[in-house]
Amino acid sequence: xxxxxxxxxxxxxxxxxxxxxxxxxxTTWYPTLFWYVQYPGEGPQLxxxxxxxxxxxxxxxxxxxxxxxxxxxxxxKASVQESDSAVYYCVLGLSNYNVLYFGSGTKLTVEP
Amino acid sequence: ETAVFQTPNYHVTQVxxxxxxxxxxxxxxxxxxxxxxxxxxxxxxxxxYNNKQLIVNETVPRRFSPQSSDKAHLNLRIKSVxxxxxxxxxxxxxxxxxxxYEQYFGPGTRLTVL
Numbered sequence: 001x002x003x004x005x006x007x008x009x010x011x012x013x014x015x016x017x018x019x020x021x022x023x024x025x026x027t028t029w030y031p032t033l034f035w036y037v038q039y040p041g042e043g044p045q046l047x048x049x050x051x052x053x054x055x056x057x058x059x060x061x062x063x064x065x066x067x068x069x070x071x072x073x074x075x076x077k078a079s080v081q082e083s084d085s086a087v088y089y090c091v092l093g094l095s096n097y098n099v100l101y102f103g104s105g106t107k108l109t110v111e112p
Numbered sequence: 113e114t115a116v117f118q119t120p121n122y123h124v125t126q127v128x129x130x131x132x133x134x135x136x137x138x139x140x141x142x143x144x145x146x147x148x149x150x151x152x153x154x155x156x157x158x159x160x161y162n163n164k165q166l167i168v169n170e171t172v173p174r175r176f177s178p179q180s181s182d183k184a185h186l187n188l189r190i191k192s193v194x195x196x197x198x199x200x201x202x203x204x205x206x207x208x209x210x211x212x213y214e215q216y217f218g219p220g221t222r223l224t225v226l
Binding site: 032034038041042043044045046049051087089092093094095096097098099100101102104105107 | 116143145152153154155157160162167168202204209210211212213214215216217218219220
């Protein structure tokens with residue numbers, strides 16, 4: 001069935017470290033892929049969005065590339081800051097279905 | 113200000129009581145949603161509405177019922193709350209119906225059932 005998998009429940013880094021969060025998806029349809037970020041006390045907000053037409057998204061120093069071969073959509077950032085501490089969700093959207101499939105979330109903690 | 117607004121921010125109640133949460137969006141969107149977020153941060157879709165019509169009703173208990181007066185408002189009522197209903201309830205909206213559209217979320221209502 002259609003699903004999204006994030007294996008890393010928590011990631012702890014120091015400032016200026018490189019960030020890599022795994023995400024894989026499963027679907028037989030053409031996907032639209034999102035990364036949402038949720039800061040403490042707030043609702044999730046869109047970080048970046050990628051479709052099959054433009055397979056790479058970049059926003060606020062984060063980037064994610066859609067790889068159809070490995071069905072992956074990993075999130076990367078070259079140098080994290082303490083303000084990046086949040087929960088990151090990999091999300092799958094399908095044109096034939098009216099909801100988004102949220103992954104289980106990865107809690108990023110960046111220590112000063 | 114254009115955004116998604118939710119009231120109340122917090123609500124504490126006892127088992128068996130009825131509660132109601134409000135959501136309003138000023139973004140001019142046609143579609144609204146309710147999600148439940150548990151203590152492990154897992155997000156689960158509960159309902160979605162498009163132009164006041166229920167589109168998706170995931171397998172939620174019947175004590176939950178969405179109510180929409182117009183496309184800018186979507187409320188959630190819970191009759192006879194149970195301990196497992198303790199969670200954050202998030203309202204969201206989007207311009208269109210379907211999994212291709214960005215969803216805009218409110219800050220959530222945290223429900224604690226004693």
